Amino acid sequence: MKQVMILLPTLDEAEGLAKVLPRIPHEHLARKGWEATILIVDGGSQDSTEEVSKQFNCTFINQQGRGKGAAMRLGFLHFLKSECEALVMLDSDGTYHPEEMVRMLSKLKHADVVVGDRLRGDIDPDAMTRTNYFGNHLLTWIAVMLYGTPINDLCSGYWVFSKFAISRLKLNSIRFEIEAEMYTSCALEELEMVHVPIRYSKRLGEAKLGSVKDGWNIFRKLLIRRIFRTPIEAQRGEGNLTIR
Ligand SMILES: Nc1nc2c(ncn2[C@@H]2O[C@H](COP(=O)(O)OP(=O)(O)OP(=O)(O)O)[C@@H](O)[C@H]2O)c(=O)[nH]1
Numbered sequence: 001m002k003q004v005m006i007l008l009p010t011l012d013e014a015e016g017l018a019k020v021l022p023r024i025p026h027e028h029l030a031r032k033g034w035e036a037t038i039l040i041v042d043g044g045s046q047d048s049t050e051e052v053s054k055q056f057n058c059t060f061i062n063q064q065g066r067g068k069g070a071a072m073r074l075g076f077l078h079f080l081k082s083e084c085e086a087l088v089m090l091d092s093d094g095t096y097h098p099e100e101m102v103r104m105l106s107k108l109k110h111a112d113v114v115v116g117d118r119l120r121g122d123i124d125p126d127a128m129t130r131t132n133y134f135g136n137h138l139l140t141w142i143a144v145m146l147y148g149t150p151i152n153d154l155c156s157g158y159w160v161f162s163k164f165a166i167s168r169l170k171l172n173s174i175r176f177e178i179e180a181e182m183y184t185s186c187a188l189e190e191l192e193m194v195h196v197p198i199r200y201s202k203r204l205g206e207a208k209l210g211s212v213k214d215g216w217n218i219f220r221k222l223l224i225r226r227i228f229r230t231p232i233e234a235q236r237g238e239g240n241l242t243i244r
């Protein structure tokens, strides 16, 4: 069996996590030759996120400080040290559908990176605010203008990577600009990306993203990586995914 790591970032996400974890399609994955381990990277939840993780036999680690970006980079470092060949990342708020990872993983045969595409997929009527819908389209359009590499949904939180792809990513994002930086790094490293339409549903629990502030940070990240292609830490030889 090949090993796949499923990486979920959490910050006070007990409600969503309790609905997402039972839906991880272990049996379907096994039929396709994958054995899954689940890694939760937590940003200091005050609710029962840790208890829920333990109930479902997940590995639970605490990040230092806060931020989804910092959490994902820590998860990626764990993945690189593991025996796993592939990594699936998705949010723990119930917006993404765990069942769809089987279809996404199957695309790794032809690519290094698979991006779940909500904007050409199926967005439930109450899942995304108008501001976020417009912002996601605008940021995706800007990304393609700046980098020339196709992407349909820059801010998607559902991605699948080969180990080779993760080993090539050079990232230093702290917050919600992480997906934009993953895209810029994939583009600059010339990794093969494919896009798979996915369903997107209304989140459970409270949102942590601030549309305008985080949208602005994502735009800034796109500009910065156009000028300074690699993060300063990677330039200094401190590693591709340095955690401070
Ligand atoms: N470890 C960790 N996870 C975080 C942090 N902030 C957010 N997350 C998680 O990152 C995922 C995405 O956060 P959301 O608040 O849902 O942001 P979003 O999906 O971009 O925005 P919404 O559309 O409003 O849901 C969720 O699983 C959060 O629990 C953090 O500081 N640390």
Ligand SMILES: [Mg+2]
Pocket: 091, 093, 095, 203
């Ligand atoms: Mg969300």
